[in-house]
Amino acid sequence: MSSTRATVSKILTYSIVDGPGNRLVIFLQGCNFLCACCHNPHTIGECNHCGDCIPACHVDALSLVDGRIAYDPLACDHCDACLEVCPISANPMVREYSVAEILEQAREHRPFLTGVTVSGGEPTKQLDFIIELFRAIKSDKELAELSCFIDSNGHLGASAWENVLPVTDGVMLDIKGFDNPTHQALTGMQNVKSMESARFLHAAGKLYELRFLLVPGKTDSDAELDSLIGFVKELGADTRVKLNAFQHHGVKGEALGWEKMTEAGVDRAAERLRAAGIDNVATPAVYL
Amino acid sequence: MQDTIQKLRSIANDATLSPAQKRHYLSLEAENMLPYPTLDTETQEALDQRVICDMYEGHAPYKPRYVLPDYSIVLAQGSEYLELPAPKTLDEAINTLMIAYHHVPSVTGIPVYIGPLDQLLLPFCDDVSDEDLYEKIKLFWRYLDRTLPDAFMHANIGPTDNRVARAILRVDAELKQIAPNLTFLYDPQVSGDEILAIASNNIVECCKPHIANHPVHAAAFDERGYGIVSCYNVLPIAGGASTLTRINLKEVALRSSGEDDFFAHQLPRYLDLNFRLTQSRIDYLFNESNFFHSFLVEERWIEADRFTAMFGVFAMAEAVNALQEKEARAGRYGFDEEANALGHRISAVLAEAVDSRPLNNAWRGRALLHSQAGLSDDVEATPGVRIPYGTEPDPVTHVEALSPHHQYYLSGISEILTVDESVRNNPEAIQQLCKGAFARGFREFTVNVASNDLVRVTGYMVRLSDIRKFNEQQGSRTNTTVLGAEAADVTGILDRKPRVVGNELYPGHSQ
Numbered sequence: 001m002s003s004t005r006a007t008v009s010k011i012l013t014y015s016i017v018d019g020p021g022n023r024l025v026i027f028l029q030g031c032n033f034l035c036a037c038c039h040n041p042h043t044i045g046e047c048n049h050c051g052d053c054i055p056a057c058h059v060d061a062l063s064l065v066d067g068r069i070a071y072d073p074l075a076c077d078h079c080d081a082c083l084e085v086c087p088i089s090a091n092p093m094v095r096e097y098s099v100a101e102i103l104e105q106a107r108e109h110r111p112f113l114t115g116v117t118v119s120g121g122e123p124t125k126q127l128d129f130i131i132e133l134f135r136a137i138k139s140d141k142e143l144a145e146l147s148c149f150i151d152s153n154g155h156l157g158a159s160a161w162e163n164v165l166p167v168t169d170g171v172m173l174d175i176k177g178f179d180n181p182t183h184q185a186l187t188g189m190q191n192v193k194s195m196e197s198a199r200f201l202h203a204a205g206k207l208y209e210l211r212f213l214l215v216p217g218k219t220d221s222d223a224e225l226d227s228l229i230g231f232v233k234e235l236g237a238d239t240r241v242k243l244n245a246f247q248h249h250g251v252k253g254e255a256l257g258w259e260k261m262t263e264a265g266v267d268r269a270a271e272r273l274r275a276a277g278i279d280n281v282a283t284p285a286v287y288l
Numbered sequence: 289m290q291d292t293i294q295k296l297r298s299i300a301n302d303a304t305l306s307p308a309q310k311r312h313y314l315s316l317e318a319e320n321m322l323p324y325p326t327l328d329t330e331t332q333e334a335l336d337q338r339v340i341c342d343m344y345e346g347h348a349p350y351k352p353r354y355v356l357p358d359y360s361i362v363l364a365q366g367s368e369y370l371e372l373p374a375p376k377t378l379d380e381a382i383n384t385l386m387i388a389y390h391h392v393p394s395v396t397g398i399p400v401y402i403g404p405l406d407q408l409l410l411p412f413c414d415d416v417s418d419e420d421l422y423e424k425i426k427l428f429w430r431y432l433d434r435t436l437p438d439a440f441m442h443a444n445i446g447p448t449d450n451r452v453a454r455a456i457l458r459v460d461a462e463l464k465q466i467a468p469n470l471t472f473l474y475d476p477q478v479s480g481d482e483i484l485a486i487a488s489n490n491i492v493e494c495c496k497p498h499i500a501n502h503p504v505h506a507a508a509f510d511e512r513g514y515g516i517v518s519c520y521n522v523l524p525i526a527g528g529a530s531t532l533t534r535i536n537l538k539e540v541a542l543r544s545s546g547e548d549d550f551f552a553h554q555l556p557r558y559l560d561l562n563f564r565l566t567q568s569r570i571d572y573l574f575n576e577s578n579f580f581h582s583f584l585v586e587e588r589w590i591e592a593d594r595f596t597a598m599f600g601v602f603a604m605a606e607a608v609n610a611l612q613e614k615e616a617r618a619g620r621y622g623f624d625e626e627a628n629a630l631g632h633r634i635s636a637v638l639a640e641a642v643d644s645r646p647l648n649n650a651w652r653g654r655a656l657l658h659s660q661a662g663l664s665d666d667v668e669a670t671p672g673v674r675i676p677y678g679t680e681p682d683p684v685t686h687v688e689a690l691s692p693h694h695q696y697y698l699s700g701i702s703e704i705l706t707v708d709e710s711v712r713n714n715p716e717a718i719q720q721l722c723k724g725a726f727a728r729g730f731r732e733f734t735v736n737v738a739s740n741d742l743v744r745v746t747g748y749m750v751r752l753s754d755i756r757k758f759n760e761q762q763g764s765r766t767n768t769t770v771l772g773a774e775a776a777d778v779t780g781i782l783d784r785k786p787r788v789v790g791n792e793l794y795p796g797h798s799q
Contacts, residue, residue: 014684017710022684022724071512112684112724114716285709 005096006129009043009121013109019149019172021114024106028129029094031122032155032197034188035176037215037258038251042083043121045090046091052083053092062092071095089252093115099133100190106143115147115169122158125166149208152196154201161200170208171201172242177219178227186218195231202235209240209282215246216259225269229276238281243269244288263287289781290759292321298799312397319346325572329350331564339539340562342569343532343600343663344393349569350577351393353370353598356515357589358526359403362388370581378412378421382428389436391584400518401528402468406452408444425455426463433465440518446473447502457640461493470497471516471732474722477503481719488718491735492711498702499733501726508698514596519661520702520732524651524712527594529699531569534600534660535562537607537634538669546614547630551637559641566597566655567647574649593770596651598699599642600660605676622675622689623730631673639696674703683707683735691728706736 007029012018015025031044038044049069052060061075062082069092082092106116113245116137134226136149147169175194177183181189201207212222212228232239244260263284270281299305299313327335334340345353363381366374370391372525375381384402392399403454413421432441445453451473460470472487473479479502487497498520505514513525525528540558544550573579580592606622606630619627642657659672670676673693680686683705690703705725711717722733 014682014713016707020714021716022720109684109724111727112721114685114720280715285712 004129004132005098006092006126006133007046007094008097008101009040009091009094011097011102011105013112015117018117018119019115019170020147022112023149024109024113024116024146026097026116026133028118028120028123028124028126029091030125031153032125032189033118033122033153033176035186036253036255037186037246038255039247041089041250041252042080042086042091043089045086047094048088048194049092050087050280052087056081056085057258059278061142066152080275099129102133103140103143106137106146110142110146113146115149117149117151117172119151121155122155123150124152124160124164124184125155126158131164132169134164138167150218152197154191154197156193156197156275161204165201165204165206168206172209172211173205173207174203174211174213175212175228175242177230178224178231182218182224195221195239198231198235202239207235207239207244211242211244211267212233213244213246213251214261214266215285216261216265218258220261220265220269225272229273231279232273232278233276237277238280239278240282241273241278242282243273243284245284247287260287292317314344319348320351321332322347323582325568327568328564329570333560334561335565337539339536339543339558340565341534342538342565343534345395345531345569347395348577349531349573351395351579352528352530352595353395353532353575354400354517354523354528355392355584355590356395356401356517356525356528357388357392357403357584358512359385359388359408359589361587361589363408365587367583367587369587369743375412378409378416381409381412384440385433387429394518396438396440398436400440400521401441401523402441402443404473404513404515405446405456406448406450409452409524410450413709416530417725418451418455420539421451421455422458425452426459428457429459429463429465429468431464434466437467438652439466439469440471441467442471442515442517443685444471444473444500444515444516445497446483447475447478449480453483454486457483457490457497460496461490464494471500472497473500473502473505473516474724474726475502476726484534484719484722485715486714488722491524491718492715492737495736501731501733504726504729505695505755506713516732520734521658521700522731523596523656524594525599526589526591527651528540528590529598529656530573530595530649531566531570532598532600532658532660533562533566534602534658535559536603537545537601538543538603539612540612541614542597542609544611544614546671547611552634555637556641559638559645562599563645563647563655566599570597570647570649575580594651595649596699597647597655598658599638599655600658601638602660602662602666602672604634604659604673604693605670606668607634612784613706622679622686623707628689628692635673635693635696657697658699659693659697659701661702665713672701673697684789687721687725687728687730691725691730694729699730700732702714702734703730704734706738711737733791 007026009029015023018025027043030046034044047069049067054064058211059077061072063070071093075199076093106113109267123130127191130150137143137146137148148167148168149172151172165258175188175198176193177191180191188203196229197205202287210232226236243266247260266283270283273281296314296317302310335342349694362384366372370387372387375384389399389402394400445456474484487499492495500516509524514522515525516522532588535558540554541550544554576652584590585592605621608627612619612627612629617626621627621631639657642655646653647655662671673690675686675689686705694701718735723734
């Protein structure tokens, strides 16, 4: 077994919102987008061991050892005060996991699991780990039937996708906006790679779901929705589209001043897609 | 006597009860004027203190608590007593069942078991189209809910995937009625994923059906089989349960100086007293009540030697937490491994005790252990071995914490797993959780989808919209429709009984 390790923000053994069925979800730390509207912004940055979080910890679970942040999970009471003070949206509570350790968790919960999803952050930033993990799952007798999914922003080139797709069953891909200046303003990056990824994944038969976040006044305009419709039709009108609604849960900073997306607004957008012949549209079951 | 007269008068004149409900409560009062079946002083004391409990079944057990007729007999032979010929068509078969149900007694007077409906009706369906079958089941379902309005009335389907089971699931999801309660018997070797997927979709629609771990249940019974009845009881077909008694484990723990005293003295003592209470009630039913001189026995719908006694326990969570405190340990039931292990040990001791204590006039000469799901007046005592409401961990952790209990509770154990609404976009998750729970040894799988209109309280269903409707009307309309007295905590706010209730929760008329 190789020694590749991943920086993990969190692992869930029960998730019903990260792909089909109940899934083991591994949230990998670090993202190449900087979305103001991110609902788990503490997964964006990668710790630079500045130590600013140490005084914020009221149970002394954080310290500097040899110039690096040391985290004591037994002392931690998960108050998340360290996340609040981190100047770079990182997480001092991350843990490193080997592929073997993740496999152990999958085995322990095997009967409850439909599959495994890597999410983030942007998981493809740790692509080597994903490839090794999925390969190990596919070649493990007990785990081989688990479906392997990636939840991605699509900021990855085709050749890199080609490396991971043979061991990947599906990708849930976010397009944050079709108008490029809007996309740039929302994420700090251009959307070209994301759209290319969607086309590539669809052609490879691995695009499980195209996700689109509706932010009032930013991505819910008729023009944006028509671009979405055009793009989905280009891929194939049967593509599963998941409309997500911008909410304040988990959000930090300026985006808390943005309006929340209403259920009625989402329904209107879904109707527009369906009227255009896109049938497979999912909308949120819960508005937080 | 003056008190009694006053009580009877208050029932007779109650503004919220229907005449039928009044008759029921009046009959309970009359029964309870009789002296209790003979109990020794010690047992009587424990009963008076409610450390042990008879579920307020009444002073003169003249009928078993639960009766599970073998309905295949009346469908094959008709009934001489009821002057019914053997049915030949689906209409006749359903009609025969509709008549039969009115002759099946129970603790509440409403049948708790209406049979393995798909297995019973399939032989009559050869010449019936799917659409006709659906229409007939729909009328049947409406009839059941309107004439036998009790959430404890329970239908079974499965383990095969068949036309009748599918029609029932279709109708049940469409009508979203409280009654009948419904269990799908799932056998991974027989049922297939397709009908499990339909059942999962139904759970998303209306929190029904329960899913039973068929191979595990079947192994605990004999070739005549078992039925799932009432609020999650598992009993022999062609028999049932003479009585259900229960121990309040919390009260036993509070009477113990610590863990050692609990296991060495207090628990054995109250186990013994509860056995005495149980035997005394069985003796009355078998030796004095003349219940078994009935056409049900003569025509072999039931057999006297197939009636077990349900030996119930509840408030495991509070008992474990009390013992943890006495032992100065911080871990809480449901979350801490040590606390959970203490609970599992208690269950093992209970099972061993039930298995080794002979009872007269009980199926196989023994009682069957039961994780009892509560009465409306249980205060700070969590049903069965469940984790207290509102504090449950996620469904996977929940199952892991409780699954070791399930091997012990042969006559029924149920947990309610709450899943949030996101599952509407992903019913496959329910299937997976069910498979996981069964792989861990769960005997039964029940999910409440948060925010569904039809939701489960302890094990029976209520409609949230009924409650909302009432709240909106409060102050503008009172005493218009007479629906009843009180239901569980949730419906307790109603001041009147919904049309469809769980009568078992209300053993008597309350002021």
